[in-house]
Each structure stands twice: as C-alpha cells, then as structure tokens.
Amino acid sequence: MKGIRRLAQHLDISIGTVSRALNGKPDVNEETRRRVLQAATELGYVPNQSGRSLRQGTTNIIGFMIQTGTEITGQGDIFFMSVFDGVQAVFARHKLDLVALLCSSQEDPNDYLRRVVARGFADGLILSATQRNDPRIEFLAERNIPFVTLGRSLTDAGQPWLDLDFEGMAQASIDRLVARGHRRIAITRPHDDVNLGYIFVDRCRQALAAHGLPLEEDLIFRSTPNEAGGYQIARDLLALKEPPTAIVLINETIAIGFYQALSEAGVKPGRDIAVIGRYSPHAHFLSPPLTCFRLSLRDLGIALAETLLSAMPAFKDHYPDAPANKVWPMELVEGESDAFLVPQR
Amino acid sequence: MKGIRRLAQHLDISIGTVSRALNGKPDVNEETRRRVLQAATELGYVPNQSGRSLRQGTTNIIGFMIQTGTEITGQGDIFFMSVFDGVQAVFARHKLDLVALLCSSQEDPNDYLRRVVARGFADGLILSATQRNDPRIEFLAERNIPFVTLGRSLTDAGQPWLDLDFEGMAQASIDRLVARGHRRIAITRPHDDVNLGYIFVDRCRQALAAHGLPLEEDLIFRSTPNEAGGYQIARDLLALKEPPTAIVLINETIAIGFYQALSEAGVKPGRDIAVIGRYSPHAHFLSPPLTCFRLSLRDLGIALAETLLSAMPAFKDHYPDAPANKVWPMELVEGESDAFLVPQR
C-alpha cells in the first residue's frame, strides 16, 4: 500500500478526506485535518506529482528555458544563478517550483520547447536568449501557455517581456563620451542575431547623430561574448589606421580579454582610450576599474516572476500592478576606464 | 477529444495499438505503425508526461540539483553549462531529459531533495556541491534512487561519485614549487566546509612533509570563492611579516581579485611571487597568464552521465565498464605566473 492510500489506511479514514485535509479544502473536521497533517509529516508523505497533475491538469512547476554550451549564451559567470534566486523568492510564496529546462546545444530550441510543452511539463515558462525573430513566442501564444521572455523580440504576440535598458545604456554612454571630447567611438555587438544587438546599435547611432556624429561601420565590432571575443576586438581595433578613442562593450566578460590585448600593446584604458562596459563581479578587479552599467539580477528575477504570475489566471490577482512589459534600468558605476579626455584641437 | 484518443480516432484504430506503435512494441503491423508515426508528427502529438509516468512509474527525467545564489557554491554559470552539455550528449541517446533542479538559497537542500524525490519527479539524480557530511546521500541510498555525486563525501553509502583530482593538483603544485626553490608556500581553501577543502589541504600537507617542509597554519587562507575573496587573500598575505613566496589557489575566479590586489601593491605574479590556480576562460587573459589546472568540463559531464546510467537497472547494460567512482584528472597548463624562482642562499 502506497501513497495516499497508505496514509488513509493508517488513519482509518477515506482517501478523499485525506486529500481534502491536505489541500485545505472545506468539509473536513479540524481535528481530523490536524491528525492528517501530522501523520503526513510523520510518514513523510508527499503527493505524487504525476497523479496530481494528471488529475488537475497543473504541475506547479515553472520552467526557465536556457541553452547549454556557453559559446552561445555568453552570459557572465553568475548571471542565471542570480536571476534564479530572485525568481524563486517569489515562487516560494505560491508553492511553485522552478526548474531550469536545459536545451542542449545539439537540439533546436523550438523542437525542444514543443516537446516540453506538449508533454505538459510546466504551468508556465520563462524564455531567455530571445531571438530577434523567435518562433517560440508564436508557438506559446497560440496554445495559451503563460510565459514571459527575458529580452524583447520583433515577434509580437502581445506576450509579456522584460528586457535590460540597452537604449539607456547606449544613450548615456554616448552622451558621456561625447561630452568628454570623443568623436570616434566604437561599439560592440554580439556575433549572432540576438535582438539586443540591434537595439543597442540603433540607439547608439541615434545618440551619435544627435551630436552630429556618424556611426562608422568599421567601428562596430562583432564578437563572441566571452574573453576571447574581447581580446580579438582589441586586436582588430588597434590595427585600424585611425583607432577610435573610446569604446562601449555590450557584453560582460569581454572586458577581461579586451583589457589584456590593450595591455600587451601598451595601451591603458582610461589613459589612452575610454572604455565603458557591463558590470560583472570582476569589473572592480580590473585595472583600472571598469566604468560599467550594473543592475540587480536578483531584482530582475523577482520582476520576471511577478510578470509571469500576473499572466497566469490562478495568480494574477496577487499581482494586479505587475507590468506586462518593462525595460529594466541599469545604473552607471563609475570606474576609471573612461577617464580619458580627448585633447581638443 | 485529446491526446492519444484523438490520434486513435483520427486513424480509426484503438488507443492500445497507437501506444504500442509509438513505443516500438511488437504486435503491431509495420504498415499501421508507419501510419501512426506519421499521424503523430502531423498532429504534433506528444505523450502526456503525467499520464505516462503515472502508469509506468518512470519519468525519463534526470535531475541535476544545484543551489542558486552563488555566494555559496562559487561555481559560475559556465561551469554548469559546460557540464550539462556533456551530460546531455549521453542522455540524448536514451531519450532522457536533463533538468536542473534549482534549490533556492532560502531552502535547506535536504528538505528540497526530499520534496523532489517524494513527488516522484526524476528517475535519477546528479548531486553537486557535495558536503563533507551529506545527509542527502543517506536519504537517496535508503530509497534506492539512482544517483551520482559530483564530489566525494565522508558519508559513504556505496554511492557512485566523480570528483576532480585535487590530490593530484596539490601534489603536482607543491612538487613543482618546491623544485623551484620555494619553502614558504601558501594555499587557499573554501570558506565553508565543502569536502574538497579538506582533501586539498591534507594532500598539500603530505606533499610538503615529503619534502621535509611544514604547512604553516597562517599560510592557509580561507575565502569566499569569488573575486572579492581572492582580493582579500592577497591583502592578508601581503600584510604578513614574512609573506610566502608562492601560493596555490583552489578556486577558479579568485585569481582575478588576487592579481588585482597584488598589482595595487606593485607585486607581480611570476616575478615576485609564484601563483598556481585553476583554469577558467579568463586564465589566459590575466597578465601574466595564469599557470593553472584545467579539465574538460564537457567530458566530466559525459562521465557523470555514464556513471549514473550504469547505476540504473534500465540502462546499466549499455555501460558495462563505467567506473562507479573516479577521480578526474586535471592537466597543468603552463602560464608564466609561477615562473618566479626563489634565489638560493
């Protein structure tokens, strides 16, 4: 005898009553409820996931889809770990469990998602690495699966999304650098077609134009979002006939490789070139400290969770004013890497 | 009409036959099997996870338990992403899905594990952040849940485990440094009681003793396994009356902070002090390049998967000679950070 039956037999009571007692339903004497709860913890009873979700069509699981094999995602060391922690802080209140759905680098993300969804694995989904055009969005929207994406997409099905404020970063960086006399400003973008690259580049171009400056094509550097990518950017940059006097790095970890290649060439950030990047735990431990844009990843996770829940009928009442879409602000942390002032002629 | 019934009705066939056809069972005409398979892909049918696993008591899911909120584990995203990718390469062959079971930093890992297991969530488990004494191991062993741990433990229930070769790293590092004339050698260990700290320290002590050298207590530095921890270590080390001439860093990311604190004090690795550490993607982009111990995380993941499967009755035949326990070797990557030779007196 297993499961709820065992518990019922042990208490000499029907399984229906046991279930009602455990799930906080009415129609059960408070005294028996107490006995059931106690026996449950004593015997270590936990409702079987399959049975429960088969019956009520809900799993109490939220999936956070990420792709393994880091060459692709390029997020910094602890990016997801921090976001997860924030998400869970919210989910814990509703007895929801967060699992990371790991899409292998060998499998197409769309196929993977179809499989997971069709199997009825999760009640809701959080998507990361949102593509500029992302079929996953249409797919989920069609089937009415609650989800939220981390990152905007051109694919618009009215879905909720959160994204980092790359426009704000672009605008502030350009304004700051121009104010310090820079005229030739380089920027970087991811090597693949992830949407943030387009957003960032476009806004940089606008911001420059507002100052009457062009965004020169050979000053837009594509790279893999890792240390090696940053190294390569610096090498390419230094090889130009007329190198830029400033650069804005869009990814977190590329700063390490970028610094190293500069250092090998005797070029010092903050003295010979201005560098602005993204915060990650090592940003302060570069020399000179990196001027960078930071955000609280944990808070971002909290917001993701709240936005998702507000899109789920069962929970929306708890989060009446969670925004369906939000551009998450980043804060400028002043380092010394952008101290370089261009001498005015 | 949904699920398998819909498919059966569409083909004018019984659900039993459909199920048999899909699952590759005998007793089904090859022609009808073909029709079923085709209709399944056409209608996008995927068996419901709950129904299936309720019936056959198996989920085809393997859980990789990790703790979120990295202050504790110190392993970054890239670490797990790479390991995951290796694990999945193996699992894909058996139609097993890997999900990451995310234990919030707010919840006790043992409680979390009990919940997950009791719910019948996964067919097998991979545990990381193994503790020196780890109740999770007893728990899983008692219930006969197949699992493997990444990291040894004093808790021995005959469970399979894989671990990095910290003994080999300790031995090789000490021998190498002693051969270069070092007599005062510092080492680091994690701030918490994770088992690898004990293993590493013990072997360093042995290796030093073999050379007739003591391991001085004030040369063992505890730190959080991140950049800030490495920074603090360097500060403390430089503040000693008689600083060591060499150090072995046990964690990956602490090298960045360590380098920075040295640099601020005008001390250069490889010239003024010998440094040996662990490989991570930035190791080559430090200056000078870090001499470090490296391993293939993807291969480690593959081995983890194979060892786990060899502990599962349903799959053990495929992996007759997967080792139940293995100390995974690390390879020394020569940088320049340990080039410092102690002048002989």
Added chain:
DNA sequence: TTGGCAACCGTAAACGTTTACGGAACTATG
C-alpha cells in the same frame, strides 16, 4: 415526532497513458 439543515465523510469517476490478456483472422501443417 418530523422535517430541515449543517457538518462531515465515503464512493466513484476522471485525468492520459501503458500493458496484460484474450480474441479474430490467417497461414501452415498434419
């Protein structure tokens, strides 16, 4: 006493699969 109501509980159906079992149609063998 009778009726009604409230409080509590048991029964059984349902969720979507898999699979043991038996039966029908054919084929081969004697």
Added chain:
DNA sequence: CATAGTTCCGTAAACGTTTACGGTTGCCAA
C-alpha cells in the same frame, strides 16, 4: 478438414491523485 501457430488488434485494468456527488449523523425548531 482439423488443428495449431502466428500475427495483429481491441478491451479493460491500473497507476495516484482530486473532486463532484450523495449519504449519514446529529442537532434544532416546528
């Protein structure tokens, strides 16, 4: 032709829950 064997398929039970429904008990008022 009778029998046995093979191939294929349908039926129904089972997995562990939740929950609609109805039934029993006790109490109170009429």
